[in-house]
Amino acid sequence: MATAQPRYLFKASDLAFEMLVDTGAAIPAPYLARAKWVQMTTADSLSDEDLTAYLAQSHALVAAKLTRKLRAELGLRADRSRSNRL
Numbered sequence: 001m002a003t004a005q006p007r008y009l010f011k012a013s014d015l016a017f018e019m020l021v022d023t024g025a026a027i028p029a030p031y032l033a034r035a036k037w038v039q040m041t042t043a044d045s046l047s048d049e050d051l052t053a054y055l056a057q058s059h060a061l062v063a064a065k066l067t068r069k070l071r072a073e074l075g076l077r078a079d080r081s082r083s084n085r086l
Contacts, residue, residue, distance in 0.1 A: 008040040008051065010058035020054075 009029045012020060017036040020026035025045040026038035040046065046054070063076050071077075 006043050008043065009037055010055055011035065011037050011061050012054065013057065013061065016054065016057070 009032070012026075014036060017028075017038060020038050021028060024041060026040050029037035029039040040051075063071060066074070066076070
């Protein structure tokens with residue numbers, strides 16, 4: 001029985017989505033491509049440092065779409081850009 005390779009899927013910004021797909025590092029994620037999610041083509045198509053940065057950005061993108069109440073319940077930091085507005 002072959003060992004399955006890990007599959008990394010994450011939400012990307014519009015620019016990152018285009019860049020990752022165009023370079024072949026990722027493909028549009030099945031069923032989630034409309035929402036700009038990507039699936040890495042191989043586990044090592046990005047360096048660990050780059051993958052960590054993309055995952056952090058993905059977390060921020062998803063968290064930003066949550067309600068303020070839900071972010072508070074989950075213990076996520078408030079969106080600084082909104083709190084600094086006058």
